[in-house]
Amino acid sequence: MERTVAVGGGEVWTDDTEGEGIPLVLLHPGIADARVWEPVLPALTGRYRVIRYDARGFGRSPAPTTAYRQSEDLRRVLDHFGLDRAVLVGSSMGGKTAISFALSDPERVAALGLLVPGVTGYPDLESPELTEQIGKLATAGDMDGLLDLSLRTFAAAGTAPDTRAAELIRASFPGWFSTYGREQEEDPAFERLGELRLPCALLLGEQDTPQVVRCNEAMAARIPGCRLVRAPDCDHLPTLRVPQAVVRLVTDLYDRVT
16 A cells, blocks of 8 residues: 655655565665565565655655655654564665664664665765766766766666666656755764674675675674675666565565564
């Protein structure tokens, strides 16, 4: 069931399949919206109650008009659905949000699935050169150039014309620009990863950027008992590139939930 959920000073679009058991909450990356989960939804909704939502400014959620934090929006979504506990699966930006929430509210997270995740407090995760290139293209209004750069950087495992990846990435641009200056950074989390005492699995895309690969390896080493899955044919879009591996990661994670 689709519905709009109020968050602090704004709202987000959500979709809830409803059902019994510990729910699965899906958090999308910053280079796509909640549609990125579509390749794995049939397999997941057949087994679990699945809730997904578009972060502010992405997909069907309005652009933010006030300052906000992603982890607080996640808390509001869980509160809206009356969820005391959930399995969180986050991709990239969504993984960063899931980690921050798990550190602040560990009792509400039954397990943590991380797909090519980001994390606050890790040095050198961002590339100054890439940030400069993105800024120049955005300032010039060159959306085609920005898309080409994004596909080369984040979607290296794809084959031209890579239509679905291109559609999702282009559709994420409004989110990039409308959230700038509004989204507040989460507290540093990398040094606290050892505090995560819950079932956790991390999928690393070996065709992702070198910075993300190094970060993901370091994250998996720091999280106690984290299962590291290396995907040779995957970039920064695991649900498009290796959907079966994503489904296996989630189902294996549920087997570890008590």
